Amino acid sequence: MLDIRNVSLTFDPGTMDEKKAIRNLSFHADKGEFITVIGANGAGKSTLFSVISGGNRVDCGQILLDGNDITNVPEHIRSRRIGRLFQDPMKGSAPGMTIEENLFLAAGHGGWFAGVSKSDRERFRERLSALGMGLEDRMNHKVGLLSGGQRQALTLIMATLNPPDLLLLDEHTAALDPGTAEKVLKVTSDIVRENKLTCMMITHNMQSALDLGTRTVMMDHGNIILDYSGDERAHLTVNDLMKSFREKSGAALNNDRMLLS
Amino acid sequence: MEFLETLLSLGQSTLEQGLITSLTVLALFLSYSMLNVCDLSTDGCYALGAIVGGMVAKGEFPLMSGVSPALLPFLSLLFAMLFGAMSGFLVSLLQTRMGINSLLAGIVVNTGLYSVNMAIMKGSPLVSIARNDTVFTLTKKLFKGTPLYDWSAVIVLALIVALVCVFLFFFLRTRLGLAIRATGDNDAMVKASSINPIMTTTVALCISNSFTALAGCLMAQFSKSADVNVGSGVVTIALASLLIGHTFFKKTGMGLRIFGMVVGALVFRTVYTVALRFNMPAYMLKAVSSLIVILAVFVPYITAKTAKRRHFSEERRSKNA
Ligand SMILES: Nc1ncnc2c1ncn2[C@@H]1O[C@H](COP(=O)(O)OP(=O)(O)OP(=O)(O)O)[C@@H](O)[C@H]1O
Numbered sequence: 204m205l206d207i208r209n210v211s212l213t214f215d216p217g218t219m220d221e222k223k224a225i226r227n228l229s230f231h232a233d234k235g236e237f238i239t240v241i242g243a244n245g246a247g248k249s250t251l252f253s254v255i256s257g258g259n260r261v262d263c264g265q266i267l268l269d270g271n272d273i274t275n276v277p278e279h280i281r282s283r284r285i286g287r288l289f290q291d292p293m294k295g296s297a298p299g300m301t302i303e304e305n306l307f308l309a310a311g312h313g314g315w316f317a318g319v320s321k322s323d324r325e326r327f328r329e330r331l332s333a334l335g336m337g338l339e340d341r342m343n344h345k346v347g348l349l350s351g352g353q354r355q356a357l358t359l360i361m362a363t364l365n366p367p368d369l370l371l372l373d374e375h376t377a378a379l380d381p382g383t384a385e386k387v388l389k390v391t392s393d394i395v396r397e398n399k400l401t402c403m404m405i406t407h408n409m410q411s412a413l414d415l416g417t418r419t420v421m422m423d424h425g426n427i428i429l430d431y432s433g434d435e436r437a438h439l440t441v442n443d444l445m446k447s448f449r450e451k452s453g454a455a456l457n458n459d460r461m462l463l464s
Numbered sequence: 465m466e467f468l469e470t471l472l473s474l475g476q477s478t479l480e481q482g483l484i485t486s487l488t489v490l491a492l493f494l495s496y497s498m499l500n501v502c503d504l505s506t507d508g509c510y511a512l513g514a515i516v517g518g519m520v521a522k523g524e525f526p527l528m529s530g531v532s533p534a535l536l537p538f539l540s541l542l543f544a545m546l547f548g549a550m551s552g553f554l555v556s557l558l559q560t561r562m563g564i565n566s567l568l569a570g571i572v573v574n575t576g577l578y579s580v581n582m583a584i585m586k587g588s589p590l591v592s593i594a595r596n597d598t599v600f601t602l603t604k605k606l607f608k609g610t611p612l613y614d615w616s617a618v619i620v621l622a623l624i625v626a627l628v629c630v631f632l633f634f635f636l637r638t639r640l641g642l643a644i645r646a647t648g649d650n651d652a653m654v655k656a657s658s659i660n661p662i663m664t665t666t667v668a669l670c671i672s673n674s675f676t677a678l679a680g681c682l683m684a685q686f687s688k689s690a691d692v693n694v695g696s697g698v699v700t701i702a703l704a705s706l707l708i709g710h711t712f713f714k715k716t717g718m719g720l721r722i723f724g725m726v727v728g729a730l731v732f733r734t735v736y737t738v739a740l741r742f743n744m745p746a747y748m749l750k751a752v753s754s755l756i757v758i759l760a761v762f763v764p765y766i767t768a769k770t771a772k773r774r775h776f777s778e779e780r781r782s783k784n785a
Pocket residue numbers: 214215222223224242243244245246247248249250251290
């Protein structure tokens with residue numbers, strides 16, 4: 204369903220701050236896969252998501268969604284099929300507007316001149332109550348009054364009101380306390396399962412990277428260096444993962460050195 | 465008795481001026497408070513509305529030659545709004561498609577509009593509509609012999625302002641209106657909701673500038689003339705009124721916030737009228753509006769700052785104790 208072909212992305216090209224964030228990356232995801240993405244800080248995980256969802260345009264390469272080339276499709280069009288949760292909980296919702304208004308915009312039903320209807324409201328209530336955070340009783344509160352965790356949970360509901368074909372989750376539980384994080388992760392996997400979504404989830408928690416989903420990839424220096432699925436993944440431990448990361452990224456480092464000398 | 469009469473007529477002219485201003489304030493409410501764009505083309509757009517409106521009311525605008533004179537005052541309002549919307553479209557085009565910073569886009573259009581306005585007047589410095597009908601003369605005829613006669617201008621203006629308020633109230637609850645608010649609030653969220661922020665910005669600036677031009681047109685019809693400088697300083701006066709209205713109706717629902725814009729305009733005009741009674745020269749209007757804008761921004765800034773400082777110095781004191 205998702206095909207990334209030889210994509211590279213450079214920030215601030217031609218300046219002193221030039222940074223190659225994605226280097227000739229190729230990747231394929233099948234429909235229904237739930238892929239966890241791990242990698243050190245600065246590996247390029249968030250940038251990869253931004254490339255997929257259209258927040259950043261690539262230097263070269265191609266991105267295909269169900270065989271359609273979306274490389275040059277603008278972000279707001281891609282978002283009809285690609286849902287995204289940002290690493291920053293503040294980014295996904297409008298703080299000056301109420302929970303209901305945020306959900307209504309995300310739902311995207313009705314024409315431009317439609318307002319929030321009673322059935323909309325009921326649907327929002329029902330979806331919010333699945334979070335168990337009491338947000339369904341605060342529909343007319345400004346989103347800016349919510350905590351970061353509550354906002355991230357709300358964004359999850361917003362992104363999945365109309366189930367997207369591809370859901371991108373960027374450390375969406377990193378800002379939450381452990382209890383809430385667990386709850387949101389549970390809701391996440393329920394939504395993904397019920398709607399049979401294709402999903403990619405970035406996490407720094409190696410254990411949940413292996414526990415959740417059907418496939419795990421590791422990024423380093425703007426590329427995917429490890430890719431586990433099926434039986435191989437089923438027997439993998441966090442220790443194995445750490446070990447092969449050290450081997451792989453160590454090798455990458457040596458290669459760079461060799462190129463330099 | 466005489467005193468009462470003076471007061472009444474003062475109140476009347478304050479209402480008339482305030483209501484006209486309030487349309488510009490409502491325009492800025494949409495662009496400045498909702499979309500979060502400071503649209504500095506307001507002055508030029510107000511003059512554009514006044515001049516296009518004046519020329520149409522006179523029947524000297526293209527297409528107007530064969531039109532029945534009774535229709536002209538209304539076509540004047542319509543054309544003013546249309547041209548205002550076009551000016552707003554230009555501002556949005558510059559900032560969304562041509563990479564020009566939003567403040568600069570407004571300033572550039574504002575400057576350009578001076579020439580456009582002169583051209584529409586065919587080079588003459590003034591449009592006089594003294595001998596033509598306006599919406600105000602028409603209502604005066606309608607109310608002839610009734611007690612409403614003296615207040616006909618206030619009634620017309622109140623009606624128009626009420627219409628604009630009701631429109632805004634309902635518009636801002638629609639998906640499009642909410643999308644405009646969200647664009648001013650967090651445009652990453654707007655894109656994630658499959659809405660094009662360029663579209664929302666364009667729509668908001670078109671609507672907002674059509675209101676500004678409507679205000680200019682009503683001012684021209686009211687004072688029976690327009691010149692190229694009628695708009696000068698309007699943006700600051702409107703901003704001052706907006707900020708006054710905002711302090712009164714900060715934490716309320718949308719309806720009251722919209723109503724607060726009208727209140728802000730009326731309060732501003734009242735303060736100004738009172739100051740005139742105390743022999744402040746009329747040319748001080750613009751300095752007063754500048755001062756109000758400065759104070760309205762500075763006072764909350766400094767109180768927040770000192771409150772913070774006090775909080776931390778108290779904390780330090782209690783730690784040392
Ligand atoms: N807008 C930007 N401008 C310039 N450089 C950027 C920008 N965004 C990211 N980068 C750089 O690109 C590289 C990859 O960043 P990215 O945010 O994708 O990392 P990440 O894998 O998500 O890391 P983390 O785990 O810390 O979130 C980093 O070196 C970062 O400094």
